[in-house]
Amino acid sequence: METIVSKIWPKWDGTLEKRSGGWNNTTYIVSGNGRKGVLRIYDTHRDRGKIEFEHAVLLELRKLSLPFGTPLPVQAVDGATLVQLEERGGKFACLFRYMEGDSPTEQDTGYxxxxxxxxxxxxxxxxxxxxxxxxxxxxxxxxxxxxxxxxxxxxxxxxxxxxxxxxxxxxxxxxxxxxxxxxxxxxxxxxxxxxxxxxxxxxxxxxxxxxxxxxxxxxxxxxxxxxxxxxxxxxxxxxxxxxxxxxxxxxxxxxxxxxxxxxxxxxxxxxxxxxxxxxxxxxxxxxxxxxxxxxxxxxxxxxxxxxxxxxxxxxxxxxxxxxxxxxxxxxxxxxxx
The missing domain is CATH 3.90.1200.10 (Aminoglycoside phosphotransferase (APH), C-terminal lobe)
Structure with missing residues (x-):
């Protein structure tokens, strides 16, 4: 996976740490060159239209001044925000900028x-x-x-x-x-x-x-x-x-x-x-x-x-x-x- 990142998002080249959980996707934390991102592999479908629509909405949201963060997809070397990985059976992948914050635990009930x-x-x-x-x-x-x-x-x-x-x-x-x-x-x-x-x-x-x-x-x-x-x-x-x-x-x-x-x-x-x-x-x-x-x-x-x-x-x-x-x-x- 490191090779994929270095080839498609060279500015984000670094180490990958696989995250647990998730029914539909596999995700990795990408760290290197002073940057941090989240690599998502879409495991359950190969429908480009679904991902393109998601990214179109996210890019529109980023134009707004919201009091909370939303994911921001990173452009690949070809300018696209998603790539198809032939070496992974044609699955799609995308990279998002990392957002600071914690996942709430069961003990967190005040939010x-x-x-x-x-x-x-x-x-x-x-x-x-x-x-x-x-x-x-x-x-x-x-x-x-x-x-x-x-x-x-x-x-x-x-x-x-x-x-x-x-x-x-x-x-x-x-x-x-x-x-x-x-x-x-x-x-x-x-x-x-x-x-x-x-x-x-x-x-x-x-x-x-x-x-x-x-x-x-x-x-x-x-x-x-x-x-x-x-x-x-x-x-x-x-x-x-x-x-x-x-x-x-x-x-x-x-x-x-x-x-x-x-x-x-x-x-x-x-x-x-x-x-x-x-x-x-x-x-x-x-x-x-x-x-x-x-x-x-x-x-x-x-x-x-x-x-x-x-x-x-x-x-x-x-x-x-x-x-x-x-x-x-x-x-x-x-x-x-």
Whole structure:
């Protein structure tokens, strides 16, 4: 990999340190010549259009004066921001400038108001960005088009007659199938809600907090799934990830307080939040089911995800109403102000 960097980004030639984690990409920290960057190898697709759209959005964001950082792709010697590596089976790679900050730990719970503010500010500016290029990723509510391997028949068969490796998870798979069926009946009506560019995958693993002050979000990361979708989707994605946390209600309120300073959702959007939170969970299930069906992941990955997502559905059922109440309260405070 060092040879690849020295050839394609010669000014960034240096040592590479592989980072752990990540389902879709392999990343390395590149250090040398007084520079530091992050090399990303896209492992799960070879779709140039997806990456070009992501980079177009990031380059537009860098023109703005935002109170938090966003990734900045580095141009290669040919002026492009991505390269195809024939020696790596045609996978695409890109280099980003390194951003200072820490990944939050489970013990860090004081940054959620700042996270809400950053997410709201990002949503507000994404509404005005035109990257010119056409997005490749489908909106969340286009499940059938986004996951062609997961037809209704295939999902039903996988959940009702699972392979031996998933045989101990029949109850969990059945609950996920019911969620899939339930959400399918609501998809059409979602199309009428306000649309704009959204990040699509905002969560604690896709942000950095200030090294000196873990209550402040320093950067928002991983715009890989940015696309044209429902404006309320980013809030729903984040809120769906807060269920089950210790001090859940405080954390949810602090997030909603920060978010509501920049974004005022319509009544129809607020009413749709529980459906959108469920849609996020079903989407994640179909994502990993597709990876299993196409052979990208072994059964153990889908086993782990099935257990977690089935548990999430229980928490959704128990906690969504309270979350919606808190979001309404914070939105109304801004409206009255």
């Amino acid at each position: 959620y108001e700042s996270f809400g503010m950053a997410a709201g500010q990002l949503s507000a500016v994404l509404a005005g960005i035109d990257p010119v290029l056409k997005p490749v990723y489908r909106p969340y509510y286009e499940l059938c088009q986004a996951y062609p391997l997961c037809t209704e028949e295939t999902v039903r068969e996988l959940c009702h007659n699972p392979p031996e490796a998933l045989g101990d998870l029949k109850a969990e798979l059945n609950s996920l199938y019911q969620a899939y069926v339930n959400i399918a009946d609501s998809l059409k009506e979602l199309e009428t809600l306000p649309h704009q560019l959204v990040h699509g995958d905002l969560n604690a693993s896709n942000l950095l907090v200030d090294t000196e002050d873990h209550s402040r979000v320093a950067a928002l990361l991983d715009f890989e799934f940015c696309t044209y979708d429902l404006r309320a989707m980013d809030a729903a994605v984040i809120l769906s990830g807060l269920l089950g946390l210790q001090e859940e209600q405080r954390i949810v309120r602090e997030f909603c307080l920060g978010f509501s300073r920049s974004v005022t959702l319509t009544e129809d959007e607020l009413t749709a939040i529980p459906t959108l939170m469920l849609l996020r969970k079903v989407d994640v299930f179909l994502h990993f089911a597709s990876r299993y069906l196409e052979g990208t992941d072994g059964a153990e990955v889908l086993q782990e995800q099935t257990r977690m997502l089935a548990a999430d559905l229980i928490q959704l059922s128990a906690g969504t109403a309270d979350i919606l109440d808190i979001l309404r309260e914070e939105q109304n405070k801004v409206g009255r102000g």
